[in-house]
Amino acid sequence: MRTGPQQWFFDTWSAFYDLAPVQWATYWPVHDAIVAALRGRDATRILDVGCGTGQLSARLARERPQARITGCDFSAGMLRHAAARTDAVGWVRGDACGLPFRDRSFDAVVSTEAFHWFPDQQRAADELFRVVAPGGVALVALVNTPARFVADGIHAASRLAGEPFRWPTSADMRALFENAGFAVSAQTRIFRLPGGLLLPPVLTCAVRPAGSRHQPATDHPPPLGGYRH
Numbered sequence: 001m002r003t004g005p006q007q008w009f010f011d012t013w014s015a016f017y018d019l020a021p022v023q024w025a026t027y028w029p030v031h032d033a034i035v036a037a038l039r040g041r042d043a044t045r046i047l048d049v050g051c052g053t054g055q056l057s058a059r060l061a062r063e064r065p066q067a068r069i070t071g072c073d074f075s076a077g078m079l080r081h082a083a084a085r086t087d088a089v090g091w092v093r094g095d096a097c098g099l100p101f102r103d104r105s106f107d108a109v110v111s112t113e114a115f116h117w118f119p120d121q122q123r124a125a126d127e128l129f130r131v132v133a134p135g136g137v138a139l140v141a142l143v144n145t146p147a148r149f150v151a152d153g154i155h156a157a158s159r160l161a162g163e164p165f166r167w168p169t170s171a172d173m174r175a176l177f178e179n180a181g182f183a184v185s186a187q188t189r190i191f192r193l194p195g196g197l198l199l200p201p202v203l204t205c206a207v208r209p210a211g212s213r214h215q216p217a218t219d220h221p222p223p224l225g226g227y228r229h
């Protein structure tokens with residue numbers, strides 16, 4: 001059985017993704033949180049995983065002209081819109097569970113409203129760890145459910161709907177990133193109306209300790225309903 005969403009689903013979605021009300025209500029608050037969290041950090045190589053139509057990557061390129069920004073997504077449709085937006089970003093097609101980048105090649109990796117779609121969340125966290133340099137940071141923002149049973153219920157419903165995703169709890173996010181080798185330094189709730197009152201996005205800030213080495217994990221729990229968390 002297929003464990004993750006299909007690329008065509010996102011290719012289709014990309015056509016109306018940039019509508020201002022959609023962006024205002026859903027994506028800009030989390031983008032603001034990432035931009036604020038990066039402020040003061042000396043990150044010159046930044047990767048945006050699941051970059052979609054490239055709104056955040058392009059904003060980072062505008063605000064940090066000295067930095068090299070890379071946006072990565074597995075949907076060709078999303079990347080077409082991204083490429084039309086700006087050539088100040090390097091757009092790369094790739095899967096979050098097997099990133100097409102060398103070890104330790106970024107100072108910061110960011111991801112907004114995408115991690116819940118990755119079908120193997122532990123592998124995705126491992127990949128973020130692998131590509132970020134020691135001392136670098138992963139900033140990952142998405143809805144965190146208040147309890148595991150809520151996460152399980154929404155996951156089951158999304159499977160029935162044919163496009164499975166899993167919103168983790170904050171404890172799940174901490175465990176995923178600590179298993180990968182990160183030190184989680186903060187988990188901050190992001191204010192967003194109206195749905196964010198019930199299901200708030202949370203920014204997890206995870207630092208790859210200086211001097212740490214990448215160790216491919218072998219002892220993760222087996223997939224649960226196609227999702228590892």
Ligand SMILES: C[S@@+](CC[C@H](N)C(=O)[O-])C[C@H]1O[C@@H](n2cnc3c(N)ncnc32)[C@H](O)[C@@H]1O
Nearest residue numbers: 010050051052073074075078095096112114117
């Ligand atoms: C809801 S959009 C968020 C886009 C963007 N980060 C933003 O905040 O506007 C989720 C994105 O994740 C991408 N995505 C989903 N699964 C993926 C995977 N396994 N690897 C790479 N990208 C993926 C989708 O194509 C889509 O562009």
